[in-house]
Each structure stands twice: as structure tokens, then as C-alpha cells.
Amino acid sequence: MRRWPRIAAWCVAALAVAGAAVGSAVVYFGWYDVSATGPHTMPVYALLDVASTRSVKLRSADIKVPDLDSxxxxxxxxxxxxxxxxxxxxxxxxxxxxxxxxxxxxxxxxxxxxxxxxxxxxxxxxxxxxxxxxxxxxxxxxxxxxxxxxxxxxxxxxxxxxxxxxxxxxxxxxxxGAASSASIAPTEAQPSDRRLGDAKAGRDALQQYLCVTCHAIPGVPGARHYVGPSLDGMADRSRIAGVVPNSPDSMQQWLLDPQRIKPGTAMPALGLREQDARDIAAFLQTLSNVE
Ligand code: HEC
Ligand code: HEC
Structure with missing residues (x-):
């Protein structure tokens, strides 16, 4: 009977050593992707989020708040x-x-x-x-x-x-400045480089335009603030922002310049390149819940 706890302890220790070895290898051999275009995976994202939230809570507990309304x-x-x-x-x-x-x-x-x-x-x-x-x-x-x-x-x-x-x-x-344009001059692809919208490229591209800071997007980690509607089932909606019929073409126009499609909307122009808008529109077409 006494043997089992000892074997269990050895197994735990062996696993810990193996885990540390794998972790070191990932770091040492450069397997971890530090690029800003490679988003965190869902678990890493969740871990960082909890760590940050708890840390801020703990450290701000004793701060006295003055009158803020003048x-x-x-x-x-x-x-x-x-x-x-x-x-x-x-x-x-x-x-x-x-x-x-x-x-x-x-x-x-x-x-x-x-x-x-x-x-x-x-x-x-x-x-x-x-x-x-x-x-x-x-x-x-x-x-x-x-x-x-x-x-x-x-x-x-x-x-x-x-x-x-x-x-x-x-x-x-x-x-x-002008109501409709972001302060961004996008770099345009040469006309010869243009291609049809590609959903996979669109999924990558939308990480570079802050979409996820305002929208929940299925399969894309990071949504925490819900400033705009969830994009889940976007392909099934008949209109974009309730104003224009939902087609890939008008989606592209919406993404390039929301203020022109719907003056006064809270969705800003984000300086998308035309190809990125086409790709993101193609990705949004895949967000369907209809069988
Ligand atoms: C160089 C870019 C940059 C500037 C300038 C900047 N921030 Fe930030 N801020 C960030 C980033 C990136 C985050 C997200 C951090 C994260 O995800 O934990 C952030 C997060 C925050 C948050 C937490 C948001 C939340 O609720 O999760 C607050 C509040 C904030 N910033 C306020 C400010 C204020 C106020 C200023 C001006 C005095 C400012 N920031 C200037 C980049 C910036
Ligand atoms: C600063 C916040 C913000 C950012 C960043 C943002 N959006 Fe929006 N988005 C909104 C808001 C707010 C609305 C609602 C607009 C309205 O109805 O007037 C909206 C509406 C939409 C709609 C229409 C939704 C519907 O139900 O009809 C789509 C599609 C959309 N956004 C896609 C995107 C994409 C793709 C990106 C990144 C390129 C993005 N948004 C970036 C705030 C944002």
C-alpha cells in the first residue's frame, strides 16, 4: 500500500521535469512566435486577462477617488x-x-x-x-x-x-477633419495584384484593424468590450448596420468607410486597404448559423 504514494510522487516529479524541458526548448529554439501578427491562443489570452484584471484590482483597492464631475x-x-x-x-x-x-x-x-x-x-x-x-x-x-x-x-x-x-x-x-476619413492613407496594392476576397486572409487581416476590440467574432480570441454588435451570424443578416442590403460589395464599402454608408455611426473608418476589406468581407460571409 505504501508504494503507491511514492510512485505517484515520482510520476508528478517526472512530469514537472519533462514540462520544464519542453518549455525551455520552446523558448530556446525560438519556437514561440513573438510576432504581433500572431494572435495569442484562447488559453494564453484568458490567462493574461485574468492576471491583468486581478493585478489591477489588488493594487488599486486603496486609492481615494476625488470629485470627478466638475x-x-x-x-x-x-x-x-x-x-x-x-x-x-x-x-x-x-x-x-x-x-x-x-x-x-x-x-x-x-x-x-x-x-x-x-x-x-x-x-x-x-x-x-x-x-x-x-x-x-x-x-x-x-x-x-x-x-x-x-x-x-x-x-x-x-x-x-x-x-x-x-x-x-x-x-x-x-x-x-473630414467626417468620413481616418487619418490613415492606406498603401494600395497594384491593380494587377488584386484578387477575389479570401476568407482565410480576411480572418488574419481583421486582427490588424482592432475589429475584435469592439465586436465579438466567432473563433477570434480577445473580445472583451462590446461596443458594436456581435458578428456571429453576420452572413445571415439581410442588412448591414440596418441600412444597406448585405452583399460582399456593400460590406466592402461599409468596412472602408462606415461614415459614408451611415453618417453618424459609431463605427470608425479604420484605414483598411481595399484588398483587406474584400478579404474581411469574404470572411464575414462565412459567419452563418443557417444549416
Ligand atoms: C501607444 C498606445 C497607447 C497610448 C498612447 C495609450 N494607451 Fe491605453 N492602452 C493601450 C493598449 C495596447 C491597451 C490594452 C492593454 C491590455 O490589453 O491589457 C491599453 C489599455 C488601456 C486601458 C484599459 C482598458 C480596459 O478597460 O481594458 C485604459 C483605461 C487606458 N488604456 C487608458 C489610456 C489613457 C487615458 C491614455 C492617455 C493618457 C492612454 N490609455 C494612452 C495603448 C495605449
Ligand atoms: C471602435 C469600435 C469599432 C471597431 C474598431 C470596429 N467596429 Fe464594426 N461596428 C461598431 C459599431 C458601434 C457598429 C454599429 C454601427 C451602427 O449600427 O451604426 C458596428 C457595425 C459593424 C457591422 C454591421 C453589423 C450589423 O449587425 O449589421 C459590421 C459587419 C462590422 N461592424 C464589422 C467590423 C469589422 C470587420 C471591423 C474591423 C475592420 C470593425 N467592425 C471594427 C464599432 C466598431
Whole structure:
């Protein structure tokens, strides 16, 4: 009888050694893909998400929240947000800068953050930043008072329509420009390179345009904020955003310039290349629940 616990202990130890050896090999031989185009797998994503959520909760527990509602605070927060945050996080109806689209993990729109997270957590994230993501720490760039200004503004952000966000922008701000175009000049393929939409290429491409920061998309990990509708069953819907008939062609137009199809929509133009829009439209065609 006494033998079994010993054998079990040896098995556990052997497994641990084998696991460590495999782990080291994966690291040492370069098998782990660090490219920003290779998304995390679902389990890695879930693990990182839990680690980050728990860490922020623990560390922000004792922060005292000042009054956040004064109009002066909101006005200062507005200016700070446009100067330091909109480049990566965009704003209502406004896409971020091109480099931000390629970050992995992607910067989410912040319209839901202030609703989903207590003010102390939002303050902590802005002040400390988040390791191994593109989220910078701002404590050496802003005073605590300024960070609270931004936190106050983030509580107002979800109430602003794309039109209001644009109208409040100072001259020269990207958001004050033409309603329909993102500040991105996409690099176009030569006409000879054009090809029909390819669903597999579309699935890869949509990781590079922040789609998953606003939409739940079947089979694509990372959806956490639901700013737009789930794209599950998109192929079965008769209209796109309730306005135009759902065809691959009009889907391509929607993805290239949502504001032109539906003025005032909260979905921003994201600077898609035409081929990417065609590929993503082909991928969306595969999202059917009809047998
Ligand atoms: C260089 C790009 C970049 C800039 C500039 C930036 N952020 Fe971020 N931010 C990120 C990324 C990437 C994440 C996602 C981190 C993750 O997935 O854990 C993030 C996450 C966040 C979150 C957590 C979102 C959530 O609810 O999950 C908040 C809040 C936030 N940023 C606020 C700000 C504010 C406020 C500013 C301006 C002062 C700012 N960020 C500037 C890239 C940026
Ligand atoms: C900043 C958030 C945001 C991002 C990023 C975003 N969307 Fe959207 N999307 C929305 C919102 C909000 C709507 C609802 C628009 C409306 O009805 O006015 C929408 C609507 C849609 C629709 C129509 C859904 C329906 O039920 O008719 C499709 C399709 C779509 N988005 C695809 C995409 C794809 C593909 C990407 C990436 C290239 C993307 N979106 C990026 C916010 C976003």
C-alpha cells in the first residue's frame, strides 16, 4: 500500500521535469512566435486577462477617488485625452493612428472602460501602464491631478455622439477633419495584384484593424468590450448596420468607410486597404448559423 504514494510522487516529479524541458526548448529554439501578427491562443489570452484584471484590482483597492464631475475637470481631461490617448484608443466615430492598429494586444476603445471599471482602477492603469502591452505609464508625464482629469473625462466619453466628439475638437485635431476619413492613407496594392476576397486572409487581416476590440467574432480570441454588435451570424443578416442590403460589395464599402454608408455611426473608418476589406468581407460571409 505504501508504494503507491511514492510512485505517484515520482510520476508528478517526472512530469514537472519533462514540462520544464519542453518549455525551455520552446523558448530556446525560438519556437514561440513573438510576432504581433500572431494572435495569442484562447488559453494564453484568458490567462493574461485574468492576471491583468486581478493585478489591477489588488493594487488599486486603496486609492481615494476625488470629485470627478466638475466641468473644468472634464474640459481639461478632454484636451489631455486628445493630446495623449486618442492616437491609440480613438474616440467616438474616430479611429486611432495607423501604428496603433498593429499593436498586440490591441488598444481597446475606452467608451466602455469607465462603465466597467471603478474610477480607482482606471486611474491606476493610466498612472502605472500595463507591462508587455502598448499601454504606457503616464505618472512621469502627467500629475496625479491631470490623470484624474482624464478619468473624469472617460466617464463622459460614452455619452458623446461621433458628431459631438468631432464638434468639440480644436482646429487641427484629427477628429475635427473630414467626417468620413481616418487619418490613415492606406498603401494600395497594384491593380494587377488584386484578387477575389479570401476568407482565410480576411480572418488574419481583421486582427490588424482592432475589429475584435469592439465586436465579438466567432473563433477570434480577445473580445472583451462590446461596443458594436456581435458578428456571429453576420452572413445571415439581410442588412448591414440596418441600412444597406448585405452583399460582399456593400460590406466592402461599409468596412472602408462606415461614415459614408451611415453618417453618424459609431463605427470608425479604420484605414483598411481595399484588398483587406474584400478579404474581411469574404470572411464575414462565412459567419452563418443557417444549416
Ligand atoms: C501607444 C498606445 C497607447 C497610448 C498612447 C495609450 N494607451 Fe491605453 N492602452 C493601450 C493598449 C495596447 C491597451 C490594452 C492593454 C491590455 O490589453 O491589457 C491599453 C489599455 C488601456 C486601458 C484599459 C482598458 C480596459 O478597460 O481594458 C485604459 C483605461 C487606458 N488604456 C487608458 C489610456 C489613457 C487615458 C491614455 C492617455 C493618457 C492612454 N490609455 C494612452 C495603448 C495605449
Ligand atoms: C471602435 C469600435 C469599432 C471597431 C474598431 C470596429 N467596429 Fe464594426 N461596428 C461598431 C459599431 C458601434 C457598429 C454599429 C454601427 C451602427 O449600427 O451604426 C458596428 C457595425 C459593424 C457591422 C454591421 C453589423 C450589423 O449587425 O449589421 C459590421 C459587419 C462590422 N461592424 C464589422 C467590423 C469589422 C470587420 C471591423 C474591423 C475592420 C470593425 N467592425 C471594427 C464599432 C466598431
Amino acid at each position: 466641468p473644468q475637470r472634464i474640459r481639461r481631461g478632454d484636451a489631455l485625452y486628445r493630446a495623449h490617448c486618442a492616437q491609440c484608443h480613438g474616440g467616438p466615430g474616430q479611429g486611432p493612428e495607423p501604428y496603433a492598429l498593429g499593436l498586440n494586444p490591441p488598444p481597446p476603445p475606452l467608451v466602455t472602460s469607465a462603465r466597467e471599471r471603478p474610477a480607482a482602477e482606471v486611474f491606476w492603469i493610466i498612472r502605472q501602464g500595463i507591462k508587455m502591452t502598448g499601454m504606457p505609464a503616464w505618472q512621469y508625464r502627467m500629475t496625479d491631478e491631470q490623470i484624474w482629469d482624464v478619468v473624469g473625462y472617460l466617464r463622459v466619453l460614452p455619452t458623446l455622439s461621433p458628431q459631438q466628439y468631432r464638434d468639440a475638437a480644436p482646429p487641427g485635431d484629427p477628429a475635427s
